[in-house]
Amino acid sequence: MTGRKKGLSNDEKKTRLLELFHESRDVWILKDLERVAAKEKGIVQNTVKDILDQLISDNLVTMEKIGISNYFWSFPGAAAAQRRNALQDLEEQVASAKKQRIELDAQIEKAQIGREDTEERAELLAAYKASTELQASLKAELVQFKDCDPALIDAKAKAAENAKIAANRWTDNIFCLKSYCRDKFNIDTADFSRHFSIPGDLDNLD
Numbered sequence: 209m210t211g212r213k214k215g216l217s218n219d220e221k222k223t224r225l226l227e228l229f230h231e232s233r234d235v236w237i238l239k240d241l242e243r244v245a246a247k248e249k250g251i252v253q254n255t256v257k258d259i260l261d262q263l264i265s266d267n268l269v270t271m272e273k274i275g276i277s278n279y280f281w282s283f284p285g286a287a288a289a290q291r292r293n294a295l296q297d298l299e300e301q302v303a304s305a306k307k308q309r310i311e312l313d314a315q316i317e318k319a320q321i322g323r324e325d326t327e328e329r330a331e332l333l334a335a336y337k338a339s340t341e342l343q344a345s346l347k348a349e350l351v352q353f354k355d356c357d358p359a360l361i362d363a364k365a366k367a368a369e370n371a372k373i374a375a376n377r378w379t380d381n382i383f384c385l386k387s388y389c390r391d392k393f394n395i396d397t398a399d400f401s402r403h404f405s406i407p408g409d410l411d412n413l414d
Contacts (some may be wrong), residue, residue: 226263234388305342309343
């Protein structure tokens with residue numbers, strides 16, 4: 209006798225729903241998304257809205273209200289960009305904490321002269337301890353991004369050609385999205401550009 213099939217966890221539902229966006233490269237309304245997610249990804253239809261809200265909160269899916277309807281989309285590369293930005297923010301915080309610690313080290317070394325138990329020395333030691341704890345906390349957060357190679361990210365950031373290719377790809381995505389909304393939802397391209405503050409001279413880089 210076989211056991212009952214185990215349902216999908218919340219994380220599995222988020223992963224599958226995000227895969228549907230990336231695989232389709234499409235713009236969705238909720239009704240269609242619920243139907244296709246249930247059929248192709250095995251996500252119970254009445255749970256799709258909750259999972260979608262979580263992905264929006266995580267900045268992995270974009271939602272925009274156009275007219276009376278809400279539209280949802282997520283292109284491949286958006287999640288990676290978010291992780292790179294988060295990693296960069298954490299690295300900047302770690303660098304700031306290291307700088308603060310070096311400055312405190314110098315002040316404590318100066319305060320060690322005579323080893324007087326002054327109020328100033330006690331305050332410096334307390335600040336040093338707080339800075340050390342902050343640095344340890346930030347390093348622990350960085351562990352969550354261990355699959356992102358900082359050296360590789362830095363190299364890519366400095367590669368002008370790669371940056372140009374990425375910019376052109378996103379420009380193409382915008383053009384595709386404008387055409388799709390025009391053809392499927394009868395949204396005028398000028399209205400679309402105005403709604404999303406897209407400049408009229410937007411074009412690929414040479």
